[in-house]
Amino acid sequence: MQKLANINxxxxxxxxxxxxxxxxxxxxxxxxxxxxxxxxxxDDIIRTGKVGCDNCYKQFREMLLPSIKKLHVNTxxxxxxxxSALTKVSSRILALKAELEIAVKNQEFEQAxxxxxxxNALKKAGDFKDE
Amino acid sequence: MSSKNxxxxxxxxxxxxxxxxxxxLARNIKDYKFLGRLTSEEKQQIISRVRDVFSxxxxxxxxxxxxxxxxxxxxxxxxxxxxRHLISYDMAKAPKDRALLxxxxxxxxxxxxxxxxxxxxxxxxxxxxxxIYSQIEKIDALLDERLRYAFDSDFGYLTECLTNIxxxxxxxxxxxxxxxxxxxxxxxxxxTLSKMGFTIRGSFGEGSQVKGSFYQISNQVTLGLNESAVxxxxxxxxxxxxxxxRAARKALIKNDxxxxxxxxxxxxxxxxxxxxxxxxxxxxxxxxxxxxxxNLIKExxxxxxxxxINSLGPASIVLYNGSELSATKxxxxxxxxxxxxx
Numbered sequence: 001m002q003k004l005a006n007i008n009x010x011x012x013x014x015x016x017x018x019x020x021x022x023x024x025x026x027x028x029x030x031x032x033x034x035x036x037x038x039x040x041x042x043d044d045i046i047r048t049g050k051v052g053c054d055n056c057y058k059q060f061r062e063m064l065l066p067s068i069k070k071l072h073v074n075t076x077x078x079x080x081x082x083x084s085a086l087t088k089v090s091s092r093i094l095a096l097k098a099e100l101e102i103a104v105k106n107q108e109f110e111q112a113x114x115x116x117x118x119x120n121a122l123k124k125a126g127d128f129k130d131e
Numbered sequence: 132m133s134s135k136n137x138x139x140x141x142x143x144x145x146x147x148x149x150x151x152x153x154x155x156l157a158r159n160i161k162d163y164k165f166l167g168r169l170t171s172e173e174k175q176q177i178i179s180r181v182r183d184v185f186s187x188x189x190x191x192x193x194x195x196x197x198x199x200x201x202x203x204x205x206x207x208x209x210x211x212x213x214x215r216h217l218i219s220y221d222m223a224k225a226p227k228d229r230a231l232l233x234x235x236x237x238x239x240x241x242x243x244x245x246x247x248x249x250x251x252x253x254x255x256x257x258x259x260x261x262x263i264y265s266q267i268e269k270i271d272a273l274l275d276e277r278l279r280y281a282f283d284s285d286f287g288y289l290t291e292c293l294t295n296i297x298x299x300x301x302x303x304x305x306x307x308x309x310x311x312x313x314x315x316x317x318x319x320x321x322x323t324l325s326k327m328g329f330t331i332r333g334s335f336g337e338g339s340q341v342k343g344s345f346y347q348i349s350n351q352v353t354l355g356l357n358e359s360a361v362x363x364x365x366x367x368x369x370x371x372x373x374x375x376x377r378a379a380r381k382a383l384i385k386n387d388x389x390x391x392x393x394x395x396x397x398x399x400x401x402x403x404x405x406x407x408x409x410x411x412x413x414x415x416x417x418x419x420x421x422x423x424x425x426n427l428i429k430e431x432x433x434x435x436x437x438x439x440i441n442s443l444g445p446a447s448i449v450l451y452n453g454s455e456l457s458a459t460k461x462x463x464x465x466x467x468x469x470x471x472x473x
Contacts, residue, residue, distance in 0.1 A: 015293065038164040053164035054281035054289045057296075064293065068286070071294055073328065074355025077287030079298035080268075082275040084161075085282045098268065101359045106261050 012049035020046040022066040035059045093122050138238045139215070139441040140434045141256025147424035148373045149258040150305040150345065150437060153216070154267050157290045157299040158249040158274065159281040165291040166244055174228035174244050181243050184277045185232060190270070193236040201226035207449050214444030216254070218242055239270070247290050247299075249274065256437065258369060260302055260362055287354060297354030302361055303347050304369055305334055309421045310379035311372075312344035313390065320372070327364060328352040335413045342410050343417030343440075348372075380425055394422040398430070402473050406462040409445055412469070416440050435472055443468065 023046075034041050040052030042060050051057065057064065068075050080098055083091040096119045103112040139151055159165060160180070163173060178200075185196050201209060201222065209223035212231075217240045222229055232241040242250040251270060253263045274280075281289040288299035295301075311317055321331050331348045333341030348368070350361045383390040397418035401407065407415075420436050422428035448461045448468075456464070 011292075019293070038168045040168065048167060050167050050291050051165060051289075051293065052168045054159065054161060054283070057283055057286055057289055067293055068296070068354065071352075072297065072354035073352050076285055077283075077297050077354055079287060079300070079357040081284075082280045082282050082288070083272060084275050084279045085284070095268070095272065098358070099265070102261055102265055105359070105362070 010049075015049035016046045018070075019049070019064070019067045022070055023063055033059070093119055096122070135434055135438045136236075137438065137441065138236065138254050138256050140437045141259075142433055142437075143257035143259065145258040145369070145373050146256065146433055148307055148376045149369060150307055150440075151216075151254060151256050152259045152263060152305075153252055153254045153303045154260060154263045155250060155252040155301045155303070156267060156271055156288075157247045157295045157301075158251065158271070158288060159290060160248050161279045161281045163248065166247065167291060171228050177248050178228070178230045178243050180278060181241070181249060181274070182230070182232070184274055188273065190234065190239070194234045194239060196232040196234055196239065196241070199231040199233060201229040201231060207446050210446035211444065211450045214447050215441055219245060219250075221245065239266075241270075246292065247295070258304060258366075260304070260365065264358065264362065294351075295353055297352075298356070298358055298361070300353060300358060300361070301349050302365055303349040304365065306346050306348060306369070306372060306376075307344065307417065307420055308346055308372070308376055309344045309417050310383050310390075311376050312341075313383060314379055316375075316379070317344075317346065324348065324368065325351075327368065328356070329365070329368065335410075343413040345413070345417065380421055384425055384427070391427060394418045394425075394427055398422060398428050401469050402430075404466050404469075406459065407466045407469065408458070408462050409443060409465070412443060412465060413440065431473055439469060439472060 023042075032041055032043070035052055035056045036059065037055035038052035040056055042063050045051055045056065045060065045064075051064075065075060081091070081094060083095070085091075086094065096115050100112055100115040100119065103109075103115060160177065163169060163177060166174070169177075182198050190196065204226075206223070209218070209226060210220075212218045212233075213220045213223040215237075217233065217237060218231060219242070222231075222242055222245050228244055230243040232243070233239070238254050240252045240254070242252070251267060251274070253267045255263050283289055287297040288295075290296050290299055308317060311320065317331070324331050328351050329348055330351045331346050334345040334347045335342040348365070350356075350365065397415040401412065401415050401419060416436055416439060419428060419431065420433070420440075423431060423433055423436060443465050445461055448464050449456050451468075452460075452464055
């Protein structure tokens with residue numbers, strides 16, 4: 001099959017341009033500040049369309065926010081969290097809650113009841129207040 | 132070559148329209164920069180750390196993970212995996228410092244150093260996202276426990292590309308929309324889906340050259356929606372599409388004899404052709420697939436046609452043959468394999 005033209009819109013190029021324009025509209029000045037972990041500047045993120053490391057998200061948070069706002073529904077994560085980011089008990093409760101939701105969706109009610117009991121027991125033991 | 136026991140051939144209640152389901156999680160390890168900023172040495176460290184997580188762990192029957200160094204397998208083998216949707220074409224074409232953990236039954240594929248440190252995928256035939264999610268969650272927890280993920284309480288799981296932050300989760304279903312496509316409804320569907328945060332694209336071929344009316348629908352947004360909301364939205368979208376496609380198939384067969392004719396002719400061609408190229412086969416297999424689900428064709432079942440669709444790509448034929456082949460020779464072998472399965 002013949003291609004009509006040799007045009008290639010790379011996602012990285014488009015994203016880079018997108019981050020740049022979202023940012024200038026918000027009135028930020030491009031800075032030469034470097035990320036302490038990976039050495040990337042905000043310019044580098046625009047140039048490559050890629051974030052350098054997890055610390056860039058901290059360091060360039062305000063500058064990335066306008067693009068994130070446009071790309072996603074919201075700027076606050078409400079999905080699950082990794083256990084490593086939580087205390088032991090609360091993470092177990094969160095994981096169980098996710099399992100519970102799935103069990104209810106699948107109409108596995110016995111399984112759901114068991115999970116519900118485990119969540120309650122954990123809350124009681126850890127003196128967690130129900131939300 | 133894969134067998135009919137492969138996940139791609141598993142059939143459930145939506146299988147006449149939903150060919151397969153997939154969930155993919157993008158994850159990065161806290162201790163390292165993202166891939167674009169890593170040296171080859173650091174990438175190799177990541178490979179061995181991820182590999183180590185599974186060295187002591189049994190995931191269950193047929194789920195044992197085989198380690199594959201992408202640099203040590205042939206290009207044909209890698210491309211065959213991409214044709215069967217197990218890895219990305221990017222991964223197949225650029226193997227440097229990349230590795231794969233693949234379960235025996237090929238339902239679990241963990242790409243190391245693809246676009247993020249970890250791209251964990253689980254597949255299933257038919258519509259099966261809740262079951263896949265419960266499996267993927269367990270492996271995800273295991274990886275986090277041993278490796279510690281990069282995570283931010285506002286932005287969720289952190290990824291190299293801004294489009295994946297949040298849940299880092301992409302849920303996809305492969306749909307067979309033969310009748311809706313014929314009615315010109317897919318474009319309209321595409322507009323509706325994009326308003327709901329989902330995208331649709333052709334699974335074989337690109338743009339206006341989509342082959343066989345196979346389309347993949349995936350969630351686009353990953354931040355600000357939780358996993359179960361994405362599943363719920365997708366389930367409701369898919370069940371509506373399935374009933375519309377079913378209704379359209381019935382209506383076309385009832386009112387348009389040329390549709391029934393093309394289905395039956397397609398079967399005639401795949402049964403008797405001596406040469407058949409991949410694109411032509413996908414187009415014909417799509418019609419035959421409708422014929423099977425509408426009881427117009429009884430000589431072959433859904434499982435078999437799924438198997439053929441999934442295993443007859445050019446690289447898979449070369450791999451099956453064991454050495455390089457001319458295009459004509461490939462088309463000959465493909466026709467022979469189809470013939471053997473009818």
